[in-house]
Amino acid sequence: MAEPTGEQFELLRGGARAVVTEIGAGLRAFEINGVPYVEAFDSDVKPPKAAGQVLLPWPNRTKAAEWVYQGEKQQLEVTEPARGNAIHGLTRRKEWQLVEHAESSITFEIAIDGEPGWPVPLHASITYEVAPRGLTVTHEIRNDGESAIGVGVGTHPYFRIGDLPTDDLTLTLSATRVRPFDDSNQLPYADEQDVDGTGYDFRSGKILGGNVLDTTFGGLETGEDGLHHHVLSHEGKWVDVWTGPDFRWVQVFTPDDLVGRGRAVAIEPMTCPADALNSGTDLIDLEPGESWTGSWGVRVQP
Secondary structure, three states: OOOOOOOEEEEEEOOEEEEEEOEOOOEEEEEEOOEEOEOOOOOOOOOHHHOOEEEEOOOOEEHHHEEEEOOEEEEOOOOEOOOOEEEOEOOOOOEOEEEEEOOOEEEEEEEEOOOOOOOOOEEEEEEEEEEOOEEEEEEEEEEOOOOOEEEOOEEEOEEOOOOOOHHHOEEEOOEEEEEOOEOOOOEOOOOOEEOOOOOOOOOOOEEOOOOOOEEEEEEEOOOOOOOEEEEEEEOOEEEEEEEOOOOOEEEEEOOOOEOOOEOOEEEEEEOOOOOHHHHOOOOEEEOOOOEEEEEEEEEEEO
């Protein structure tokens, strides 16, 4: 494999185009009629700031790379040395196996087994499918072990609307709750609070300019379709990041130094918040042989 992200797989339907990578099964590009709606990166570099990566069997950080399973301490690999945490799961730098590749869809699978600090084997798959004005991503996880375990899933796309500056975009979130983070270790140990009356209330939409976020939002309200909706918009153009009911959390990250773009915004669907292996908050509990399936996606108004 010549590229850091392995083989590249293109999906096409109508004017929609996506590129998915073999390493990490990540989303490297998504555009409609040549207009980009995620922050793409070159195939010969590693995903900058986890761009497009799949985060499982936990998203975000596990404090000190430690957690307890059935009374026994588990020691994960420290993958964020600066803070001593384990970050973004076990599969984003692994080679996923191709199951099926059609013109507009692709499915990969991977086994999670024998990893330090992860005691129960899992099987995971992911399917990407493009539509003329959208993208759907479906995750499946199966417990292949002999005891129950709780898992989490997340993903790390950075969204854009063509070449419009990030700070000109309006962000609308369905979140009613927020977990401010602890700057020292990037974990949300400040008290969870209602967004009412705070700078974290994005329910009616706020322009991103002047907002610096690396923030976990919860208490997501559902629309009439039973989904959560997080929207970037500008003068009639919008990107709707929709998530299924099990994606009860969303992380918003606004770095000012994304390679090739500068200021950017990640809208990260998550089934659980940071450090959920320790808190247990909203983990998906899987009995032996049991599977879970959940989806999120993107709809675009050009």
